[in-house]
Amino acid sequence: MKSGSRFWCILSLVAVTLLACTKDIQAQTSKDSIPFYVGTYTARTSQGIYRSELDTATGKMAPPKLVAKLTNPSYLCIHPSGNYLYAVTETVRGAGGEDARVMAYKIEANGDLTLINSQRAEGDIPCYVSTDKEGKLAFVANYGNGSLAMLPINNDGSLKAAVSVVQHEGSSVNQQRQMGPHAHSILFDRSEKWLCSADLGIDKVLTYRVDRDKNKLVPAPVPFLQQPAGAGPRHLDFSPDGKWAIINNELTSSVTLAAWDSEKGSFTSKDLQSTLPADYKEPGNSTAEALFSPDGSFAYVSNRGHNSIAIFKVDRTQGKLIPLGHESTRGKVPRNFRFDPTGKYLLAENQDSDSIHSFEFDSKTGKLKPTGESIEVGMPVCIKFLTRK
Numbered sequence: 001m002k003s004g005s006r007f008w009c010i011l012s013l014v015a016v017t018l019l020a021c022t023k024d025i026q027a028q029t030s031k032d033s034i035p036f037y038v039g040t041y042t043a044r045t046s047q048g049i050y051r052s053e054l055d056t057a058t059g060k061m062a063p064p065k066l067v068a069k070l071t072n073p074s075y076l077c078i079h080p081s082g083n084y085l086y087a088v089t090e091t092v093r094g095a096g097g098e099d100a101r102v103m104a105y106k107i108e109a110n111g112d113l114t115l116i117n118s119q120r121a122e123g124d125i126p127c128y129v130s131t132d133k134e135g136k137l138a139f140v141a142n143y144g145n146g147s148l149a150m151l152p153i154n155n156d157g158s159l160k161a162a163v164s165v166v167q168h169e170g171s172s173v174n175q176q177r178q179m180g181p182h183a184h185s186i187l188f189d190r191s192e193k194w195l196c197s198a199d200l201g202i203d204k205v206l207t208y209r210v211d212r213d214k215n216k217l218v219p220a221p222v223p224f225l226q227q228p229a230g231a232g233p234r235h236l237d238f239s240p241d242g243k244w245a246i247i248n249n250e251l252t253s254s255v256t257l258a259a260w261d262s263e264k265g266s267f268t269s270k271d272l273q274s275t276l277p278a279d280y281k282e283p284g285n286s287t288a289e290a291l292f293s294p295d296g297s298f299a300y301v302s303n304r305g306h307n308s309i310a311i312f313k314v315d316r317t318q319g320k321l322i323p324l325g326h327e328s329t330r331g332k333v334p335r336n337f338r339f340d341p342t343g344k345y346l347l348a349e350n351q352d353s354d355s356i357h358s359f360e361f362d363s364k365t366g367k368l369k370p371t372g373e374s375i376e377v378g379m380p381v382c383i384k385f386l387t388r389k
């Protein structure tokens with residue numbers, strides 16, 4: 001080949017390569033594409049935290065990419081700035097020579113995660129992490145021993161050691177699951193005045209305020225909402241207007257609707273509904289997640305066993321949950337599920353079938369319509385969408 005021909009051939013190849021790269025970059029930054037991170041259990045094929053993207057025009061998800069190797073990152077939280085991600089390692093203190101920890105990562109421009117630092121969770125089997133809206137404090141619920149921890153966040157996203165640790169006390173009637181406290185979640189209400197923690201082991205949702213002067217968690221004047229004996233409250237969600245809360249009870253496959261007083265920091269139970277069909281008799285079902293729809297008109301709870309999401313209309317006038325039926329999650333043992341930031345889709349994870357499926361959300365009826373789109377991720381248990389200011 002003559003040198004001139006070789007030159008033009010090479011130049012053409014470079015141009016094609018640059019064009020392909022440009023298209024890839026454009027695809028990754030499309031206005032219709034929203035990135036999300038997936039927390040997993042690493043007992044089988046998973047190696048840690050994965051990243052994907054949701055196409056909000058079609059419901060299709062990008063092939064997942066491993067972005068952080070970590071043991072059992074079962075729950076994730078993204079800093080309000082969108083620049084950092086926090087994860088708990090759901091392990092027992094001292095297991096394998098490592099403490100149960102809270103990890104801090106920087107979210108790079110390409111979506112990869114870079115470890116900043118980590119701190120002890122100050123408990124066994126940490127299963128939940130959240131932050132305040134200013135991104136100055138992180139909060140951890142430790143399922144194993146029923147404790148809560150508060151950790152300050154530095155300006156660079158790194159975590160300081162816990163400055164306040166609260167130990168729950170008590171037990172309940174289920175001899176297999178409730179011999180002691182098991183804190184399963186901790187998050188602020190919409191007003192950011194109160195922290196609420198559902199404890200499966202003692203059938204209570206406990207309420208705290210943050211004393212920022214003393215760096216301490218302090219019980220509210222009305223310190224808890226008592227759930228029915230053996231219910232096992234797990235997660236809770238507040239309605240967009242901040243006046244209502246739903247609490248999924250893991251052990252009795254039920255959901256509580258409660259009125260929320262953000263001035264007093266107190267709940268008032270209004271309704272209790274089963275999350276299962278009336279004719280479902282198979283043993284062993286448990287609930288995992290509870291969420292309001294983006295406008296608060298509907299409530300959703302995942303069933304592990306029935307392998308579905310229970311759908312309810314929220315009657316805010318009467319304080320009632322009206323059952324609307326169930327939607328299969330197209331897999332086994334659904335855990336966490338999440339609405340995308342546009343409110344158009346819901347993503348549901350199936351822990352035991354290693355899959356995430358997308359559903360189109362009908363804001364008028366509350367129903368979920370499967371898109372037929374899914375991805376494979378080993379034992380997925382948490383989804384967090386990334387939005388940046």
